[in-house]
Amino acid sequence: MASLPKTMVGAILTGPEQIDIREVNVGRPDAGELILAVHAATTCGTDVKVFKRGGHPRMLKVPTLFGHEMAGTIAAIGDGVTAFKEGDAVVVANSAPCGVCDYCNRGRENLCEDLLYLNGAFAEYVHVPARFVAHNTHAIPANLAFGKAALAEPLACVLHGMDACELPRYAQTSSAEVIVFGGGPIGLLFVAALAKEGHHVILADPNQSRLEAGEALGASKTVIINRGGGQADVVRALTDGGHGAWIAVDATGVPEVWVDAIKTVRPGGLINLFGGCAPGTSIPLDTHLVHYNELTIKGVYHHHPNAMRRAIELLSKSSFQAELMLSAEMPIERTEEALRAMIRKDALKVVITGTERT
Numbered sequence: 492m493a494s495l496p497k498t499m500v501g502a503i504l505t506g507p508e509q510i511d512i513r514e515v516n517v518g519r520p521d522a523g524e525l526i527l528a529v530h531a532a533t534t535c536g537t538d539v540k541v542f543k544r545g546g547h548p549r550m551l552k553v554p555t556l557f558g559h560e561m562a563g564t565i566a567a568i569g570d571g572v573t574a575f576k577e578g579d580a581v582v583v584a585n586s587a588p589c590g591v592c593d594y595c596n597r598g599r600e601n602l603c604e605d606l607l608y609l610n611g612a613f614a615e616y617v618h619v620p621a622r623f624v625a626h627n628t629h630a631i632p633a634n635l636a637f638g639k640a641a642l643a644e645p646l647a648c649v650l651h652g653m654d655a656c657e658l659p660r661y662a663q664t665s666s667a668e669v670i671v672f673g674g675g676p677i678g679l680l681f682v683a684a685l686a687k688e689g690h691h692v693i694l695a696d697p698n699q700s701r702l703e704a705g706e707a708l709g710a711s712k713t714v715i716i717n718r719g720g721g722q723a724d725v726v727r728a729l730t731d732g733g734h735g736a737w738i739a740v741d742a743t744g745v746p747e748v749w750v751d752a753i754k755t756v757r758p759g760g761l762i763n764l765f766g767g768c769a770p771g772t773s774i775p776l777d778t779h780l781v782h783y784n785e786l787t788i789k790g791v792y793h794h795h796p797n798a799m800r801r802a803i804e805l806l807s808k809s810s811f812q813a814e815l816m817l818s819a820e821m822p823i824e825r826t827e828e829a830l831r832a833m834i835r836k837d838a839l840k841v842v843i844t845g846t847e848r849t
Contacts, residue, residue: 495616523571525628529561530563531562531844533840534840541557557611561644587620587627601793629799643806648793658690661760667737669737673766683812684805693714695722702714704839739756740752753777818837
């Protein structure tokens with residue numbers, strides 16, 4: 492086993508908007524496990540929610556290391572690990588399915604009855620449990636930079652979301668018209684991935700700079716909307732003939748925008764409610780509209796191992812310019828600053844890499 496330091500620098504979430512930078516133990520891998528030396532960890536909207544709320548009902552409880560989009564090299568492996576070796580460049584996903592429950596057997600590992608989550612990417616090392624090594628650790632191609640590779644987790648979520656959109660069903664020839672509500676990192680990845688497949692994307696967001704990022708990533712049209720919903724007519728007017736799009740994707744997690752998404756598709760259309768709203772929220776549903784327009788409404792969550800593999804393959808293509816979303820690099824000690832930059836909309840994603848001492 493490689494020589495590891497006894498301690499490392501890590502960002503510890505201790506409560507709502509409270510982060511401590513501490514020296515913590517690195518540990519050693521047990522059988523089937525590995526230790527990842529983190530070269531890049533990207534911030535995301537979920538990290539912002541976790542930071543502001545001081546935890547997450549499924550993924551973590553404070554005090555704890557956090558951050559979940561990570562790429563790096565294997566610093567040490569435990570007994571029995573044969574698929575990887577020390578020094579390999581890998582992406583470790585933030586969840587691992589059991590592989591044996593009914594959902595896993597149906598290929599719906601994102602709904603696994605015993606889905607485990609992994610956090611701690613805003614640190615020098617991450618202890619990777621055996622199930623993650625076995626089911627959701629993936630090699631990085633030599634041409635893929637660590638910062639871009641760390642986007643595999645959110646992109647895997649988006650690719651799973653695109654599968655749920657049933658795009659071949661709605662593309663008359665080789666493309667479909669899709670509205671994406673929300674120009675944050677997830678919404679922009681939807682734009683980039685949909686445009687890469689030749690679909691016509693309308694991006695709606697209140698922030699002009701995010702609309703400009705959407706245009707750079709392939710959006711056909713963009714529109715400024717007000718916050719808080721009530722913008723369905725504004726967005727629908729941009730669709731072909733004003734009839735509505737075939738597909739609308741919510742990437743905001745705002746209930747009022749869910750309502751707008753439902754109102755912007757044409758009869759027979761599909762609404763992908765991808766953005767997760769806060770627990771306990773609800774929306775009014777126009778049952779007449781849903782029934783007589785024969786709408787398909789889907790909730791879509793997370794990703795699965797096959798989507799991770801596809802995401803890494805897509806990121807390795809130079810023509811897929813997801814790195815445009817990486818606004819800055821900061822050391823672990825500036826994790827809070829990075830998250831606050833996202834809150835202010837000054838950054839789309841920040842790459843957390845290394846420490847101030849290195």
